[in-house]
Amino acid sequence: MDRLYVIGWDEVPQHITLGAGESLKATFVFPSRVDAALDLTVDLTGPGAELDLAGIFVCADAETVDIRTRVRHLAGGCKSNQLFRGVADGRSRVRFDGLVYVAPDAQKTEAYQSCNSLLLNEAARVETDPQLEIYADDVVCSHGAAIGYLSADELFYMRSRGIPEEEARRLQILSFLSPVLSRLPESAYSLIGFQR
Amino acid sequence: MIMEALLEIKGLHASVEGKEILHGVDLTIRPGEAHAVMGPNGAGKSTLSAVLTGRPGYEVTAGSVRFAGRDLLSMSPEERSWAGLFLSFQYPIEIPGVSMTNFLKAAVSARRKAAGLPELSAGEFLSLMKQKMALLKMKPEFAKREVNVGFSGGEKKRGEIFQMAMLEPVLSILDETDSGLDVDALKIVADGVNSLRTPETSAIIITHYHKLLEYIAPDVVHVLKEGRIVKTGGKELADQIEVEGFEGIDG
Numbered sequence: 065m066d067r068l069y070v071i072g073w074d075e076v077p078q079h080i081t082l083g084a085g086e087s088l089k090a091t092f093v094f095p096s097r098v099d100a101a102l103d104l105t106v107d108l109t110g111p112g113a114e115l116d117l118a119g120i121f122v123c124a125d126a127e128t129v130d131i132r133t134r135v136r137h138l139a140g141g142c143k144s145n146q147l148f149r150g151v152a153d154g155r156s157r158v159r160f161d162g163l164v165y166v167a168p169d170a171q172k173t174e175a176y177q178s179c180n181s182l183l184l185n186e187a188a189r190v191e192t193d194p195q196l197e198i199y200a201d202d203v204v205c206s207h208g209a210a211i212g213y214l215s216a217d218e219l220f221y222m223r224s225r226g227i228p229e230e231e232a233r234r235l236q237i238l239s240f241l242s243p244v245l246s247r248l249p250e251s252a253y254s255l256i257g258f259q260r
Numbered sequence: 261m262i263m264e265a266l267l268e269i270k271g272l273h274a275s276v277e278g279k280e281i282l283h284g285v286d287l288t289i290r291p292g293e294a295h296a297v298m299g300p301n302g303a304g305k306s307t308l309s310a311v312l313t314g315r316p317g318y319e320v321t322a323g324s325v326r327f328a329g330r331d332l333l334s335m336s337p338e339e340r341s342w343a344g345l346f347l348s349f350q351y352p353i354e355i356p357g358v359s360m361t362n363f364l365k366a367a368v369s370a371r372r373k374a375a376g377l378p379e380l381s382a383g384e385f386l387s388l389m390k391q392k393m394a395l396l397k398m399k400p401e402f403a404k405r406e407v408n409v410g411f412s413g414g415e416k417k418r419g420e421i422f423q424m425a426m427l428e429p430v431l432s433i434l435d436e437t438d439s440g441l442d443v444d445a446l447k448i449v450a451d452g453v454n455s456l457r458t459p460e461t462s463a464i465i466i467t468h469y470h471k472l473l474e475y476i477a478p479d480v481v482h483v484l485k486e487g488r489i490v491k492t493g494g495k496e497l498a499d500q501i502e503v504e505g506f507e508g509i510d511g
Contacts, residue, residue: 216316223337224313224341224347225423225427227338231366238357242356242357
């Protein structure tokens, strides 16, 4: 299943269970300039269940984005991937609290989680708290949370080709968001302030 | 006939993080000329190209640079590009998620806008891309690839010359374009550069080695050492360096 949820517009699930062989690809869009929260638990309860979860936020003003995910591997041989990308400008606040739990007998688990944010304004705040709780020993898990700034080298490279600074920054943001942006239909771009 | 200089550098001093790297560089380039700037590591070759293109972090402490009759140092990097300056980067930057087509569309349309020209239609732009890609012997899928992402060393350098072909500069700075290229890639790059040369366009070829200069013949060769041009000559100077190295050359 391939689902797209716009926070504040769509009915967003709070608890999803994936049984043996079931898979879900879900993408969550946090519209710009409104407060938005996601509190989601996904349980992988049968072998071969697969979760591909992504989220995107472009905070432009003073909004708060609150993301809380719990991905629980309760059976072995399941895969999960969580990929969040976002931008914090203005006086926005972003919180990411993500947990991956692997039960004692959930061997051969593959679980990945990353939440990368670009900080565009000194007044904006991003707090991330990625957590792994692993009780099985034969697993492949990774998590990461990076908060960064626009690359000066990229910016100069584009400007040296005659791309004006403002347009270059827009392309840089698109570049940073592209792993999640590529999952959205173009009709959803305007929700996060991009025109095509 | 005395032709007006395209680029005129006078007494240029420049620093990085408070440390002076260029200690008074003078260089004049006329339309149609190709100048080689050779020198050992740390001589200031890349600093010179950075200062000319307006890279942040480089401070000009003295001297002047005029380009096509304008004060180059007061212009932003994009204004320098619009005026016809181009730098082929020694280390081209990867931009994931942005295709070569979208990247160059942004660059070409900004440049045309600055020149007061109408925007190219999608069809006109794509046929321009195709024509220039053929020149550099690039495969059609290149247009769809993300800027420099997953490119080999040779592809990156060929990509730089392709961008040069798209932007049609009047002065191109090739910063160590030969580094990391095998002979075949070097020939493709050199053929590309040569085919873009016109009586009005000029080039600064920055290199350690004499190899590239066998394919792109320079009119003038300069040796840059410790932030100064210590010797200027013809092609024979590059041949002398090939044999003797930079040790014995100090003006």
